Structure formats: C-alpha cells, structure tokens
Amino acid sequence: MAEFPRIRMVGLAGLLVQFGDKMSEPANRAAIAFRAAIDTQNWPEVRETSTSLVSTFVSADLAATAPEALTEKLQALVGTTDWFSAPLPDGRTLWEIPTLYGTDAAPQLEEAAQAAGVSPETAIQELSSARVRVLTIGFAPGQPYTGELPPHWNIPRQQALTKSVPAGALVVAIRQLIIFTNASPTGWRHVGQTAFRTFRPHHATPFALSPGDELCFPSVSTAEFDDIMQGDTSGNGGAQRQVLA
Template identity: 45%
Template sequence: MNEATPERFPKMSFVGIDGVLVRFGAKMCDAANAAALAFHQHIEKIALVGVLEAAPSLTAVFLRLDLDADLERLVHRISKEVDAKNWFEDPLEKRRKWTIPCSFDGRQLTEAAQLAGVSDAQAVAQITATEVRVLTLGFAPGQPYLGSLDSHWDIPRMDGIAPNVPACALVVAVGQLIIFANEAPTGWRHIGQTAFRCFDQSRAEPFAFQAGDLVQFQSATPSEIEALQSDRFGGAKLEVLS
C-alpha cells in the first residue's frame, strides 16, 4: 500500500465569497506559527490594495478581500507573495517584548508541576526563564495563547472544567500559557495570577498584545500583584525592539 502523499505548505484556499486562507501547517508547531506570523507581518508591511483585513491564527493567515477589486489579479498577487520566499526560513521580526509580573500561587500549580515532572520551585524558575511568544489571540478579546514551553510542559487539559478562573489568571496546558482576559471556565490549570488586562476599552489601543509579541514573566508576591491592580497594565513593561 502506498503511503499517502503528505500535505505541502504553504497552501492557499478560498473561504466564503471574500476570504483567502493561507495555511502553513496541518497542526500547531512553532515552525508553522512563526511562518504564519512572518507572512502576516509581510502582508501588513506591503499593504496590498484590495486586502481589507489580515488576521493570523496559530498556523494560518486569513485575508479578507474587497469584492470591488479585480479579484483575479489580487489573488494572483497574493499567490506570488506566498511563493516569494521560504516562510519557514524567514526570521520572524521581533518587534515588542512584554515583561509581566505574576504571583505563582494558583491553586493548581503543584498539580501542573507534577504532570511536568518538576517541583513547584522548578516550575516557577522554568516559566520565568522562558521567553514565550504570542502565538495568536482568541477565545476572548485580546486573550493571548503564549508558547511554546519545553516539551515536558505538553501536559493535558483537565478531564473536567474549572467553573471560574479569575480575570488576569495565568493558566497552562499543551505546552502553552494563557493570561485570561475575563473570568471564565477552563480546562487549563490555574498556576498564577497577574494584574495584566489583555483588553481594556478605556485605553487608546484596547488590545494590549499583538501576535508575535514576546512575553517574559517576572515572579512577584500576591501582595505585589494586589498593589498593581490600579495600574492600567498591571505593572507590565513594554520594550519596543524594532
């Protein structure tokens, strides 16, 4: 029996009447995510006339097209941009880095650490030492999926759902971290608490994160996090890299 021919990426497909999806992988991995984000940065930079919106996901970029444009010519141009270089080898431009205080006192820190095969102290040391990337935003306004952690942090989600995790909570599963934008139920394990608001309508730019941002957590005490609640960014510092 012949083995199935593996899919080749990137791959373009049409979505609805005005969308093009450019996929860089069949499942999430750092290489596919970095390629998708690099292509998204490129599309934003060249500002193609007729592309109304470009939105990245974990492994793809969705382009919404102007139906009044010459669609045949526009799709041909997008295809040329997709084929212009090897996006898997094109370095992702590092534009911004967030440093975010976090108290690692979540009720499931010990459980998550045990699943990862480390102590609580080792878990905190490893997570704070790792510079993670905003892989994509989703589930709630401005909410980031951050990764990837080392492979031993590829721990499963819980069998059940925790009824409520507070806003600004740090949770972990499948080698990734999330800062919760709102109080919500989740199957991810709650390991820490920040005062960082991912989304705030009172800010000039309500979404704090951009896909591709770098993030590093800084260990803090619960009292320090409490004192940062009145800070618009929860004590986080933003460094512009380029």
C-alpha cells in the same frame, strides 16, 4: 512541510494561507511574517489580515474580486522567501509581567507541575524564566495564546472544566500559556495570577498584545502582588514594556 504553504478559499470572505496543519514554531513564524508582508503591499482589494496559530487570513470580498487574481498575488508573494525561517516583524513588544504563582490565587500550580513531571519549585522557576511569543489572539478580546514551553509542558487540558478563573489568570496546557481577558471557565490549569489586562476598551489601542509580541512572567511574592493590585490603574499590572527592534 513540503505540502505547505497552501492557499484556500473561505467562502466569499477571503483566502486562508496555511503554513501547517498543527502548531510549530516555524509555521507560526511564517504566518506572522507573511501577514506583515501582505500589509506592506497595500492591495486595494484586501480589507484586513489576521493570523491563527499557523495560518494567515486575508479578508476580501470575493464576490467583487476574482479569487484567482488574489490567489495569484498571494502565490507570487509566497515564492519570494522561505517564510518558515523569515525574521519576525520589527516593532514587536516584550512585556515582563509580574506573576504570583501558586497560593490560593492560582491553586492548580502543584497539579500542573505533577502533570509536567517537575516539582512545584521547578515549575515556578521554569515558568517564571520562560520567554514566550504571542502565537495568536483569540477566544476573548485581546486574549493571547503564547508559547511554546519545553516539551514536558505538553500537558493535556483537564477532563472537567474549572468553573471560573479571574481576569489576569495565567493558565497552562499543551506547551502554551494564556492570560485570561475576563473571568471564565477553562479546562487549562491555573498556575499564576497577574494584574495585567489584555483588553482595554477605552484605550487608543484596546488590545495590549499582538501576534509576535514576547512575554516573560517573573515571580513576585504575595505582598509584592498585593502592592501591584492596589497601586496599578493603567492595566499594565506592574509590567515593564520594551520595543523590540
């Protein structure tokens, strides 16, 4: 990673601090930790910050703010620590989200297991015991990309799209899991179904998840899942929430 971090202009919209050119745990850690550090600076020219898988975006009006001056500030902050091994911010959340694997509710579990080289039973055991990080939010409001799973889950996307998976669908590809915000077509394989809602427009905090949060997907039975669907009105889908120090 000797060529990173790298700072680039994004037109006049702001600056992008890149910590890698492909997904890796250290680069994602760096992006999340660096964003948190920028937010503590309260620089007046910075309008907002966000992260992608391996980058931090700093929104600023570069027509009104000299890009060189903001770049200098960012370079100085970059030099204060090794961001690739920096601790993740405090106040993150761990969610344990009950998940129904397989059945007609998530019909591509066996196909995904075969692609990963494991049995369906092993796939459920591995996915239900995994603890993954929200790497970034994207594609739809509040929708998390989470990972990384073990290397044998580096399965490709499908060549053809599934016409639609429902809101709360847990899908897998390229060592990552996504919980879908809305019903949507996808090339990722539908392996589990949750009642968790990632986007809650009428809540004070519409996005349930933030980059750096952690998720587990414990397995539940069809009967348990039906009870959750019938009884939950919060959008948590029976999930348990814990704040991480």
